[in-house]
Amino acid sequence: MPDQLGDWTRTHTCGALRTDDVDADVVLLGWVHRVRDLGGVTFIDIRDRAGVSQLVVRDNDALLVAAKRLRSEFVIGVRGVVQRRSDDTVNFKLATGDVEILVREIRVLSEAKTPPFQIAEDGAVSEELRLRYRYLDLRRPRLQHNLGLRHRVTMAVRRYFDAHGFWEIETPILAKSTPEGARDFLVPSRVHPGEFYALPQSPQIFKQILMIAGTDRYFQIVRCFRDEDQRADRQLEFTQIDVEMSFARPESVYGLIEPLMQEVFKEIGRDVSVPLPRISYADAIAKYGSDKPDLRCGLEIVDLSELFRDSEFRVFKQIVADGGVVRGIVVPGGNKYSRSQLDVLVDQAKQMGFSGLIWVRPGEPPLSSVKALNADALGTALARAQASAEDLLLMAAGPAEATSKLLGQLRLHVAKKENLLRADEFAFTWVTDFPLLEYHEDDARWYSTHHPFTAPLDADVDKLESDPGAVRAKAYDLVLNGTELGGGSIRIHDSALQARIFRRLGITDEEAKMRFGFFLEALEYGTPPHGGIALGLDRMIALLAGESSIREVMAFPKTSNAVDLMAGAPSPVDARQLTELHLKTQP
């Protein structure tokens, strides 16, 4: 039978006491962190969210007996007197280490089973077990820190938008399914047999309607749902900082978000210098082989096609003649790689999808397999790539975008291997001018790169019908260390242009009316030009916390198999519930 709290009120948290509090009568409430029983004296570390304090039990047989009962993770209350520690017993590792509490009374408020893993240490524990006992894992320093950081960042974001005239407005969780984009989570309607709500993939249409509604500046820290396979940086449900503003140009959004990043990074004591760099999508692909380039390392991709247009090396020559490219990256100091290391690298490249990877070490005769690459050609290539004698040149050939993307993967592989990506460095960039549309071979139609409400660049509108692939969008991503932190665009505010885009996407007028009719109608009632952005809060916190998975910054994440190991979701439901919802499951 546990003791009751009675009339005790917590006077201090377990992280609060300092030398100023010496001689104070205090009541601390918290978890037993560790017990050190020395026989005639027992030390108990008591822990709460705020920290750890040392309790001393001595010169009191009844209390020493009571202390013997204590086990890790019991919840206790103690009343006692704060005393200064002698100089030789101060603990510099604790914020409260100058003092300790001489215990007068202990109350065991709650006993605890021996936990399946140690709470007092951040030691390695399988993630499966951590997720099953999430409430225990959340007690540990790592997640306590991450949740605290997340709270502080969230508050900083709210302060920032409030100060800039943005209203936080909630949008429906029970929304309408829009077949474009990610798979929807559906919620059956009890009242309307056979009909479904969808959980929002993002509040995109709602926030645009808020602009039409004259709200002018909106933000929301909002849960979004996408029924797709999980990754380290993707969960079924995740949180966006969703932003929309009227009368916005891309510059307005950059000018709003850059100082926000400064505010946010202040929370971990880091300066962000603005304006942030910008790179066009086309340049990002060409130079880094990615639309989310990691700019913490150079390793730029260089184009060597022209060198091989007339070379004697038939393979490259042919590829260039057919409109392909020869491109490469220089690995600084890579000349030190042994032959077997290079073989491994070539192997790994092939696993990435390279049909071939040619390496050139300065000062070395051409490989037998590429004998046709004479020393002259190699020298020119090395010079063009600005490779020094210590470096290594890696070359591949093929279609432009595919070759760059492969080299982009290889670039990251090499950068990790060479330790060029410092975890404490933060390299932001805007990626701009995304293509508005992309062609999908499998069903032979155009899809929106971003979403169908994205405005094309004014200069490219005329190409919508004649050369859709060349139309660039007023769309931008914010990229940090190779992670897409967020993306946004200026939206179409003209219903005629919006209809034209739908037509381009192969969506008939009837379909458009069925799916987005309310929105198209809204556009016709006086729509301000508007645009915005959505930032992935989980990814941002993970980067701030130095975590490689967003699960480490979410209180209750799901496994990569979409299961909540603690709560046991998803789970079967009563037949009655199904009947009520007019649902039948397949056997």
Next chain:
RNA sequence: GGGGUCGUAGUUCAGUUGGCUAGAACGCCGGCCUGUCACGCCGGAGGCCGCGGGUUCGAGUCCCGUCGACCCCGCCA
């Protein structure tokens, strides 16, 4: 849907070419100890080697299947 890594005391791991009566550390339980703070010392308990088949005189170890966690590709307007 595909590829990969992993699965052995409560936990983290070790366990040669198949020979195991399955080990270590931490944790847990008991004892001793009046200044510890990852307390120390002594003693003890604790294992369906994920699960199911197979090969073998013999399987933690080899093979097949299956389940689970994680990473990647596809997917994520």
